Amino acid sequence: MSRAGSRRLFALLVAMLVAPLVACGDSSDSTTTIDTTQSTTTSTSAPSPSTTTTTVPTPPTTAGPDGTTSSTQATTTSEGEPSTSTTTEAGTTSTTVASEVVDFGPREGDVLAVVGVDHDDVLNVRSGPFHTYDIVATLDPLETDVVAGGETRIAGDPPSFWYYVITPGGADGWVSAAYVGYIGFGEDATAQVVADAGELPIAETLTDLGVLVANTLVPLSPPPDVVVVAAP
Structure with missing residues (x-):
């Protein structure tokens, strides 16, 4: 075989070898898959508790048989338990004695x-x-x-x-x-008191004068109680 023929044969062989490689290269392309799935977080807010307001009516004031009055009103404490307050005004009554x-x-x-x-x-x-x-x-x-x-x-x-x-x-x-x-009768005892006392009795108050005169007329022990029923 001539040199020129050998070259053509070599070129043909190279072409035959390159063609399958090119074909394999095209078919061996790999596909990379990226997982784009994202996790979703759901946030749920708890509902706000509802507030209930209860209105307690004020009870009427009642009168007791003895003329006293009482009123009862319920109030709510911090623990939620009602407390009761009663106010009673006592009337005036007399006490019977045998x-x-x-x-x-x-x-x-x-x-x-x-x-x-x-x-x-x-x-x-x-x-x-x-x-x-x-x-x-x-x-x-x-x-x-x-x-x-x-x-x-x-x-x-x-x-x-x-x-x-x-x-x-x-x-x-x-x-x-x-x-x-x-009702008795009155008698002026000034002369007798002066004679018995030896002088005209003098005192700062009517009560003191009454005690002095009483002791002069009727000396008693303990001293008598003297009451001034009329003042000048």
Whole structure:
């Protein structure tokens, strides 16, 4: 074979070898797949709790049988439990005290006078024969027209005597026997007091003067109680 023929044969062989390689190169292209899947995060917000407002009506005020009033109102505490507050205003009532009728004292229709009550005070007339009963009227220290009802009772411990009377204003009730008596007569004892004392008694107050005169006329121990029923 000539040199030229050998070259052509070599070129043909090279061409035959290159062609399959090119074909393989085309068919061996690889495809790279990128996973583009993205994870999705879902955020769920919890619903806000609803707020409920409850209005409690104010209960009416009721009156008790004894004249007292009470009202109850429920309030809600921080723990949600109701608390109850009750307010009661107490009325004034008199206390009954056992007493007994006694067979002495002024007769019915006798006229009595208030005695032993200070000039700036009054004598209470009560609904019953003791100082715990209600006051129904009052009498002035110089009252002289109190009519006896004819009944006397003893009550309390220590015991005290009470007269049933009718006041000048027409009210009836009970007064302490220690502060009423029969109307007596007046007598000027100035001369006797001066003679017994040896001088004219002088004192800073009417009460002191009364004690001085009383001790001059009737010396007693302990000293007597002196009440000024009228002041100049």
